[in-house]
Structure formats: C-alpha cells, structure tokens
Amino acid sequence: MAEITAAAVKELREKSGAGMMDCKKALTETNGDMEAAVDWLRTKGLATAAKKSSRTAAEGLVGVSVSVEGTKGAAVEVNSETDFVAKNDQFQDFVRTVTQLALTAGDDVAALAGAGYPGGGTVAEKLTSNIATIGENQTLRRAKVVEVSKGTVVPYVHNAAVPGLGKIGVLVALEGDAPVAEMETVGKQIAMHIAAAFPQALTEDGLDPVVIERERAIAAEKAAESGKPAEIVEKMVQGAVAKFRKENALLSQVFVIDNKTPIAQVVANAAKAAGGSITLKDYVRFQLGEGIEKETSDFAAEVAAAVKG
Template sequence: MATITAAMVKDLRESTGAGMMDCKAALTESGGDMQAAQDWLRKKGLSKAAKKAGRVAADGLISALTKGTKGVLVEVNSETDFVARNDQFQGLVKMIAQVALEVGADVEKIKSAKVGSVTVETAIADAIATIGENMTLRRAASLEVGNGLVSSYVHNAVVEGAGKIGVIVALESTGKIDELAVLGRQLAMHVAAAKPFALDPAGLDPALVKREKDVLADKYRQQGKPENVIEKIV
C-alpha cells in the first residue's frame, strides 16, 4: 500500500481546490496516483453537484465583457451573496464570459464549450463540489456591430467587470473609437440607473403602455378631472 504523505495531499489540494480530507481519501483510494486521485475527486464532485442541483440559486453575479465590436453579458447564479464574493466563483463567472465572447450567447453552447480539457458545464459542477453551493448559468446576451464598438458598465462591481447590474451598449458608427467609448460608457451608466424598457416608443409592449395609461387615468379620475382633460394629461 502506497504511503500518502502530507506533501502529496497538499499538492492535490492545490491542483483541485478540494478539501484536505477528500484529497487524502482520493490518494488512498488511488494508491497514491495523482492523476487517478484527481479523477476520483472529479467523479465525487459531480456526484455532489447532482445532489445540490435541486437547490435554488437566486443570488450570484453578472459579468460584462467587451472586445472591440463585440460584447457579452452572462448571469451566473449562486445560492448566497457570500459565495458571490468568493474569489473562485468570481473567476468562474469571468471565465464563462470569456467563453461567451467566443461562442455567443446560447447558454447550451456556452456550457458545452471547452476550457482546457473540460467543458464549462463540468467546470461549474466542479465549483459546486468545491464551494458547496448550487450554481447555474442562467442566461447570456450579446451585441455586435459592423463598425463602431460595444461599451460596458458594471454598477458596484465586486471585481473588475462583474457585479449585480451589468450593461452593454452597441454603437454603430464610423466615428472616433475613443469618443465612442466615452459616450458608450455614459449611455451604459444611464441604462443601469434608469432600467429602460426599450430603445424607443415603438419598441414598447402595447400591454405595458395600456397599463400605465390606465393607472394615470384612474389617478386623475379620482382627483375629479373631466374625461376630456384626463385624456390630454395621459
């Protein structure tokens, strides 16, 4: 039987992020073979992840990433804000944004894309096993222009490019890139603050417009305004 040293446990822990006792068990099960121990931990981690999959992931982070004429937003959920402040989780979210910038905003394509020797989906499962909370890649969005650039803004970023509110703005233009970058960031900041429903009135949902008009009409009706005046006010 192979002798499992503290140095071996330390090396395995550093390479996998798993707990010390799990690392010791993995090395014992694999007879001291580091590669086999890593595989054992990954299988154990996927099992742990499956057990946690039913738990609600309602917190997490948004990551905004741009590169010239392309930009993406990804939302990765965790169970608690505590995990959202975890360095490993933050790194995972930013890594997923990098992948999305290459493959696009389709969640299934992102999850099946490879990072090194593993898929993004497996990387998420490994993080679940290591951190101990359920996590999900909830959604992604992307913008791209032929000429111009895509700007971004993250409100109250917990780490560069990641926070609770993220915005990307695409500017189609042949103007100077440095000037467009300033304008794009300003617009993105306004979007974060105002949370607009559409780019222009034509893009608004008619049902939303009707509901708002009804609310205003009832407000002025209760104030005793005549119907013809209410219509003009609304």
C-alpha cells in the same frame, strides 16, 4: 383573505415608498398580491411606481467582456445562494471565463452551457463541479451579446467587485465612423446613465406593450377619480402614457449627468464634436437578481409549525 404580514408591508413600503398604513391597506385590498398592491397605491396617488433600484435578493455576479477588436460584447449573469460565494476566486474565475466564451457561443443559455470549457468538459459540467466543490447551488441564468460592424462596444460595471465583475453590468453598442476614442468617452458616460436610469428599451416603440397597457390602466383609473369630463380624462391618460414612454426609453431619457439633454441628443452632439457618425445601436443592462424573488421565512413560525405537526 390572505394574512398580511409585517414582512409583506415592509417589502411593499420599500418598493413603493408609500406609508406603512397605506401599504397595509393596499395589501388588504388586493388580498396580499404585491404587484397589484403597488398598482393600487399608484391609482390612489400614494406611489409613483415601484422603485427602479428594486431590492433584488439573488446573489452571484454579472460579468461583462468585450472582444479584442472591440466590436462585440457579452454580458452574463451567474447566480449563487449567498454573497459569500460571489467573493470566491473559483466562482469569479468561472463567471469571467463563461463571459468570454459567450462572445463566441452567443447568448442562448442552453448553447452556452453546452460550450466547451477550458481544461475539458462543458460549461454545464464545470458548473456542476463547482457546485460540488464549493458546496452551494449555482445557476447560469442569462446572457446577452451585442455587436457592431464598425465602431465599438463599451463595457461598464457599477461598483465592480473585481475588474469586469459586479452586481450591475452594462454594454453600450455604438456604431459609426467617428474616432473610437471619442466613441468610448461618450459610451462610458451613457453606460453610467444606463446603470442609474434603468431604461426598459432602446426606443419608445421597443417598450413592452403589456407594460404600456398596465400603465394606461393605472392612469385611466387615477384620472377617472378626478371627476373631470371624459374628454379631459382621455387627455390625462394619453399624457401619462406619453410621459411613461419618454422616461423609460433610453434614447428619450434625460441624461443624468446634466439632467436636461435627451440621450439621443447626447449621441448627436458627440458625433458632431468628433466629426464623424455615431449611432447608439443597442445596449445591455444586467442587474444581479432582477426579477427573482428570494424566499423569506419566519424561523420562529417554522419551529412552531414543526412542534404542532
């Protein structure tokens, strides 16, 4: 049986919003497995889901950039060990430059790392030099490029540290023949929605099948506890999965600005008002450190262990 620490209970409480004792019980039931504990709480109706704005501990910066033509955009994430480095001018200049390079080099991280860096050497070599001079480990984690043949790519950084750099970067790719100014207006609104609403895919069909099956399993266990007939339980499961798909696909999400209009309709309304075509072709949402678990340690326990050793 894994030891259930206060830190683990606190982390689960922050992720799920459930009560402290419920979190402790969930961790006990799942032998300390954090993700399984979240699912356990959800099957008991004690948590709706892991919070979308999950506490991510990795530091660094996300950069976004758009080509001069406005039809191609790139987003890049570079991690550092501390937030202090993210405020360093040298680090910021590196992230800004690499984001610009991604517009040409593309979003394959290996190819981007091998791209030539202004002033000589490669991106990877410049990163190694930065690590040596700044004195802290840094990592080029990921990049994503979106492009339209006609239209515009709209960039947005939520709470930007400096222009184009921050902890949440968004790109919205709008294709069509509507006036660019009109597309930029609706694109900025949609980008702000994406930053807040955390969609997992552009369309419902684009959602990860593994995630869908996980939701189905949770819904099935929860519905089974209702004691209702099998056919009713199946309808409850189908309804729960349909709701999840709708709430996590960008085009079917409800616009956060008015809390009633689906994003697909927002785009259609903008196209009609602009007198031209507008299609939401793609998007990018990079949140600094998402999916990275930062190692935590109990200093007192480390000292005690060292003394015993």
